[in-house]
Amino acid sequence: DTAVSQTPKYLVTQMGNDKSIKCEQNLGHDTMYWYKQDSKKFLKIMFSYNNKELIINETVPNRFSPKSPDKAHLNLHINSLELGDSAVYFCASSQEASGRTDTQYFGPGTRLTVL
Amino acid sequence: AQSVAQPEDQVNVAEGNPLTVKCTYSVSGNPYLFWYVQYPNRGLQFLLKYITGDNLVKGSYGFEAEFNKSQTSFHLKKPSALVSDSALYFCAAKTGANNLFFGTGTRLTVIP
Numbered sequence: 001d002t003a004v005s006q007t008p009k010y011l012v013t014q015m016g017n018d019k020s021i022k023c024e025q026n027l028g029h030d031t032m033y034w035y036k037q038d039s040k041k042f043l044k045i046m047f048s049y050n051n052k053e054l055i056i057n058e059t060v061p062n063r064f065s066p067k068s069p070d071k072a073h074l075n076l077h078i079n080s081l082e083l084g085d086s087a088v089y090f091c092a093s094s095q096e097a098s099g100r101t102d103t104q105y106f107g108p109g110t111r112l113t114v115l
Numbered sequence: 116a117q118s119v120a121q122p123e124d125q126v127n128v129a130e131g132n133p134l135t136v137k138c139t140y141s142v143s144g145n146p147y148l149f150w151y152v153q154y155p156n157r158g159l160q161f162l163l164k165y166i167t168g169d170n171l172v173k174g175s176y177g178f179e180a181e182f183n184k185s186q187t188s189f190h191l192k193k194p195s196a197l198v199s200d201s202a203l204y205f206c207a208a209k210t211g212a213n214n215l216f217f218g219t220g221t222r223l224t225v226i227p
Contacts, residue, residue: 004158033214041203043159043217055214090158103149104215106158 003027004107006091012113013081020067021076021110023091032074033092033104034066043090049074078112086114117142119208121218128196129226136191136221138180138206146208148189149215150180153203162204165189176200196225 004025013019025032031050037043047066048055054066063079078085088109094102120139128134140146147166151159163174170182180191189206206218 041153041220043205043220045214045216048214057214092159103161103164105161106151108158109156 004091004093004105006089006107006110008110009108010111010113012115014115015081015083017081018077018079019081019112020078021089021091021112023074023076023107025072025091025093025105025107027093027105029093029095029105030071031094031102032068033094034074034076035090035092035106037088037090037109039087046076046089047074081112081114083114086112088112117208117210117216119206119216119218121204121206121221123221124219125222125224127224127226130198131195134193134196134200134223134225136204136206136223138189138191138218139187140189140206140208141187142208142210144210146210148180148182149207149209150174150178150189150191151205151207151217153205153220155202159205162191196223198225198227201225 007022033048034046035043046057046060065077067075088111090109091107092104094104118141149164150162152162153159162178163172165172165182173179178193180189182189201224204221207215209215
């Protein structure tokens with residue numbers, strides 16, 4: 001059983017397009033996250049979100065927006081895609097954001113290529 | 116600023132030999148430390164974490180890590196490396212309710 005799943009696995013698109021990446025977790029967790037991994041494999045938090053609070057990394061452009069239809073889903077919508085958005089995007093979840101010791105569980109990633 | 120450093124981009128070790136992947140941290144307050152592994156074209160998998168208590172933490176696949184407060188280190192170790200351990204390893208830290216932040220990763224190659 002897949003704990004954290006993402007679709008699509010690969011996404012190739014043109015500059016200027018709008019795209020979404022979907023994430024679902026079946027762990028019953030309260031908090032979900034989006035990370036960006038660049039070409040040098042550096043991982044950086046973009047958002048953390050639970051049913052109470054959205055925390056945005058201030059370095060993330062406002063073209064990126066998380067959308068959560070319910071507790072088990074956190075989709076990432078990207079407007080006006082740019083070349084620099086090409087990266088692997090990982091979704092993750094944990095029991096709760098305020099749980100200091102909570103382990104985050106990651107999805108398999110979505111490789112986005114902007115042409 | 117809080118940070119996690121993995122000083123080695125690449126570690127090579129012969130199969131059967133002990134391996135060490137280094138990690139140091141710089142955080143305010145008591146850190147909670149994690150190791151994750153990323154296999155090619157896969158997401159990150161949790162290996163182990165240090166919260167409190169015994170400085171030696173045992174995790175998945177025979178890995179362990181030692182928390183050293185005086186040296187602000189949390190090195191990952193395994194007594195006998197397997198070829199299947201070849202992957203990208205990330206050290207991560209958080210304090211309190213803050214977000215998890217990662218080191219830059221170390222690529223481990225186990226040579227048959």
